[in-house]
Amino acid sequence: MTTVATPPITTAKLLSRHEVAEGTMAFRFERPANWAFKAGQYLDMTLLYPPETDSEGNVRSFSIASGPHEETLMVATRMRDTAFKRVLRTMPLGTAVKIDGPSGDLTLQDSFTRASVFLAGGIGITPFRSMICLAAAERLRHQIFLFYSNRRPEDAPFLDELQSLERDNPKYKLIPSMTEMAKSRRSWSGETGFINQEMLGRYLRGAASPHYYVAGPPAMVKGLHEMLNRAGMNDDDIRxxxxAGY
Ligand SMILES: Cc1cc2nc3c(=O)[nH]c(=O)nc-3n(C[C@H](O)[C@H](O)[C@H](O)COP(=O)(O)OP(=O)(O)OC[C@H]3O[C@@H](n4cnc5c(N)ncnc54)[C@H](O)[C@@H]3O)c2cc1C
Structure with a gap:
């Protein structure tokens, strides 16, 4: 009789968690040995033996918010009231989760001759944080523009860090825009309103044949993709x- 060996599963232990915006948390996990990924890719996380579950199950996809140059793996998420996220919020440090991947091709092109234009809505910032941190740490030659839309500064994950990275990397420009400042307690002197063709045009004048990357909730990604098409961008230049799930 032949026996089929079950492939070993890859697990990672929770090291820490902290708030990165109102209602949004980042989770750092131990990085399994030899677990390589490209900035911008995602993983599938499965809770092992969770104390509670619901009809949505124990698996979620998360873009990897940390860079490949970092020692640990970080994911970040809006903390909605689902069993998965309640467990993530409360499980003891040291708890292991199963991770599968990496997957996805929202990754920086090798060529740095074209400008990379990132369009992020809210939590859609995660793959871009990975790429922007890598670009600064490894002094990549890519010219990067990040258009980052949120309702209020309070809702914008990693905003301070993304602002300070501009000082480390002169080839990176952040354009944050807030759509509901009337509901904010903070002052704001930056852009307001949704990312649109006019806003892109003002900042991208002179940018070398831009390549666009869009991430976030499906409705927002669809809207921005259509806007880029209306502005004459070809699908070959848009990733x-x-x-899914928002
Ligand atoms: C490639 C990718 C990257 C993502 N990255 C992030 C991230 O960085 N941060 C973040 O907060 N969220 C991310 N998400 C969404 C995340 O997987 C969750 O769906 C989301 O956080 C909502 O989970 P919830 O428990 O709050 O809501 P719920 O409504 O309870 O769960 C979401 C629902 O979506 C379903 N679902 C999960 N994956 C898929 C899929 N691929 N296609 C269709 N349905 C699916 C689940 O089974 C579940 O039913 C990503 C999703 C994808 C596909």
Whole structure:
């Protein structure tokens, strides 16, 4: 009789968690040995033996928010009231989860001759944080523009860090825009309103044949993709990642 060997599963232990915006948390996990990925890719996370579950199950996809140059793996998510996220919020440090992947091709092109234009809505920032941190750490030659839309600064994950990275990397420009400042307690002197053709045009004048990357909730990704097409961008120059589940 032949026996079929079950492939070993890859697990990672939770190291820490912290808030990165109102209602949004980042989770750092131990990085399994030899677990390589490209900035911008995602993983599938499965809770092992969770104390509770619901009809949505124990698996979620998360873009990897940390860079490949970092020692640990980080994911970040909006903390909605689902069994998966309640467990993630409360499980003891040291708890292991199963990870599968990496997957996805929302990754930086090798060529740095074209400008990379990132369009992020809210939690869609995660793959871009990975790429922007890598670009600064490894002094990549890519010219990067990040258009980052949120309702309020309070809702914008990693905003301070993304602002300070501009000082480390002169080839990276952040354009954050807020759509509901009337509901904010903070002051704001930056852009307001949704990312649109006019806003892109003002910042991308002179950018070398831009390549667009869009990530976030499906409705937002669809809207921005259509806007880019209306502005004359070809689908060959647009990569998208829809965060199915939002
Ligand atoms: C490639 C990718 C990257 C993502 N990255 C992030 C991230 O960085 N941060 C983040 O917060 N969220 C991310 N998401 C969304 C995430 O997987 C969750 O769906 C989301 O966080 C909502 O989970 P919930 O428990 O709050 O809601 P719920 O409504 O309870 O769960 C979401 C529902 O979506 C379903 N679902 C999960 N994956 C898929 C899929 N691929 N196609 C169709 N349905 C699916 C689940 O089974 C579940 O039913 C990503 C999704 C994808 C596909």
């Amino acid at each position: 998208t990642e829809e965060f």
